[in-house]
Amino acid sequence: MPEIRNPNQGGSQDNHAFLVMMIVMLGVIFGLQYWRAQRNPQIVPPTHASQPAAAASTEAPAANPTSVVGKVSVTPTVAATQATTTVVQNELYRITFSNQGGQVISWILRKYKDTAGHPLDLVHQGAARRFGFPLSLYTYDAGLNDQLASALYVASATGNLDAPATLTFKYAEGGLSVTKTFTFGDTYVIHADTEVLRDGVPVRALLAWPAGLGDTVTAMGYAGEQIDTNGDGKTQHLAFKKISGGNTLSGPFDFAGVSDQYFGAVFLPDHPEQATLVTFEHTVDIAQVKPSDRSGEPTPPTKVLPVLGTAVGSLSAHDQINLFVGPKAINVLKNIHTANGNNLEPLLDFGFFGPIGKYLFLGLRMVHSWIAPHDSTVNNYSWGWAIIIFTMLIYIVLLPLRVQGMKSALKMQRIQPQIDAIKAKYKNPKPTDPKAGEMNAEIMAMQKANGVSMLGGCIPSLIQLPLLFAFFTMMTKVVELRQAHFFWLPDLSAADPYHVLPILMVVTSFLAQFYTPSPGVDPQQQKMMAFIMPAFSGYLTWNYSSGLALYWNVGNIVMIVTQLVMNQTSMGREMREIAAKRARRKAAAPKPGLRTIQGRR
Secondary structure (H helix, E strand, C coil): CCCCCCCCCCHHHHHHHHHHHHHHHHHHHHHHHHHHHHHCCCCCCCCCCCCHHHCCECCCCCCCCCEEECCEEECCCECECCCCEEEEECCCEEEEEECECCEEEEEEEEEEECCCCCEEECCCHHHHHHHCCCCEEECCCHHHHHHHHHCECEECCCEEEECCEEEEEEEEECCEEEEEEEEECCCCEEEEEEEEEECCEECCCEEEECCCCCCCEECCEECCCEEEEEECCEEEEEEHHHCCCCCEEECCCCEEEEECCCEEEEEEECCHHHCEEEEEEEEEEHHHCCHHHHCCCCCCCCCEEEEEEEEEECCCCEEEEEEEEEECCHHHHCCCECCCCCECHHHCCCCCCHHHHHHHHHHHHHHHHHHCCCCCCCCCCHHHHHHHHHHHHHHHHHHHHHHHHHHHHHHHHHCHHHHHHHHHHCCCCCCCCHHHHHHHHHHHHHHHHCCCCCCCCCHHHHHHHHHHHHHHHHCCCCHHHCCCCECCECCCCCCCCCCHHHHHHHHHHHHHHHHCCCCCCCHHHHHHHHHHHHHHHHHHHHCCCHHHHHHHHHHHHHHHHHHHHHHCCHHHHHHHHHHHHHHHHHHHCCCCCCCCCCCCC
């Protein structure tokens, strides 16, 4: 190296100056390396090994958590050296956390099975790998979202934890600092406390369940995911087509989350008035999901399925929120309360005939409790017997209305010849003819004079139809009937695999119509309905809930038996005699358009 000489100094000072300059340069170089290491620590790629001893931390002493260099805030690094897992469990669930992202990779409900008979995992594995795992954090910065989800947090515990317990994840790098604390009890609800800071400044980060539920495909096909919200006493159930991905909705929200037919992942903010909701909508090709990820679920009719998700938090960076992940069972939902004291029962949606469906199920559950008061299992015969007994009770209660309807039908039969005479008098005018109004007024006056009610014979049907429609919806909404088997039926919420009940539906529906008198109905129309209605009922139950088909068949059998008994009474005999006389008169009457030709003598 050439000698550096200062012309103003003597040669004796040259070596001293050179040594000082070298010491300063080395100090600067090593100082820069140390500073860069603090701001950009090397993150170890996650491994599949999960060893509790590997949860070592490069955490700096906590005595001085933040040092200031000029105007840049530098937070000591807090990060694990490799991926680990922590399992938290109670008798209801088994939750597996990964320290990579401090998020959930498996959420098993221990009392429920998937369609293949394996423990039900409510994490949709295929969708979660693409769109995010539960209890990840959502900010409005995509790069920060990725960093928060991929970072290796330091877990307060690894291995297995039995609830009640608390689990904390911490991560710090550069100016970023994250703390996630989860508290577990003996119910389906856990509590989350999260905080994200950047250079000491709060960052708005919402707790997310971003990628649907693990039972997307059920025995009946697509489970019908929706986003449920409740605020200001109003509950909304939003289907996929009504969701805009990334849309932010302002509260207040008593609860908000995603659910399907039977299960839900719903957030309950500690401060509903400050809550905000972000909605996610994705699609997943079920054919691209590995078979092991589907847990043996059957391939649905369509390959592309919608997947919904939510993220909920407050306007501040410090979020405190409860999360319910479990079955939409009435007895469970009633015992889970929001910050405002309301329960989660509105989460269960029975559709258009909701009030009827709800009370029908409460009645069915009451009968079930009589049959099996100590039966807490899902797979049992008792629900099938409960449907049979409950149906018989319904039709027994409706029996007085059927008798009243038969009396009204008999009165109608008695005055039918007079009604026919009035129609003949007006020569059966068209509905647009002014005479039609006069004819109808005269007929109504005659019916009123003889105590005949137009609705008298229709009341039983008017009551039975709403009950049928309510059962139609209720049977596929209540988780209690999910996978409840009954003799050859493996699942009362799914279709009869051998189609025995739909075929029996055709037979019982035909016999019910055949034995029920229909006075005043055109014979041709009556014959047509006797075949169309049974065929329609069989078609309706062919691929639908076998529980509905069981209810409908039992109802038809009760109707047939009661009608046969009623037909043997004096009222029934009189109805048959009147019908026979009318049939003989029609047979003897000359047919319209035919003339009698006299033969020659």
